[in-house]
Amino acid sequence: MLLLALVLVYGWSVPGQYLWPHGWSPTQEGLLAGGIQALRLVGIVLSLQWLLGGMAREALFEGMHVLAAPLSFLGLDRRRAALRLALTLAYADRFLDERPGWRRLWRALSDDREWDAGVPLALQWPPSALGPRQRALLSAILLGVIATLVLMLR
Incomplete structure (x- = not known):
């Protein structure tokens, strides 16, 4: 849920081309930036889990x-x-x-x-x-x- 919220916040806060012709529409660039940021966050969490799980x-x-x-x-x-x-x-x-x-x-x-x-x-x-x-x-x-x-x- 937190990752979805991250993508949506980026979607509505990063300027770019709207998904549909309306001023309240999320932008393609924002959704892409939010998706990339969510993937980075997942990568960090997984690498920390791997590191801490295998280390005394x-x-x-x-x-x-x-x-x-x-x-x-x-x-x-x-x-x-x-x-x-x-x-x-x-x-x-x-x-x-x-x-x-x-x-x-x-x-x-x-x-x-x-x-x-x-x-x-x-x-x-x-x-x-x-x-x-x-x-x-x-x-x-x-x-x-x-x-x-x-x-x-x-």
């Missing part, structure tokens, strides 16, 4: 720790950032498993008492060192991002 929590934590390395250049603690993300995922898993109603969820989130996730985190600390393939892949991704930014500035 420890490997996910290590990946977050590695990808947060640029935060140390800004003076932020990447270990703390990765641990907070891991705890957020634990809370999200618990909420998705319980599927509480909105009222119960709102009461739990607005309660001043400390809340225990009840999900044990088996995290290995410090994370294992990167292998040569992982370093090469991260370097290639970084070079790709830099090249994209340089090309965008031209």
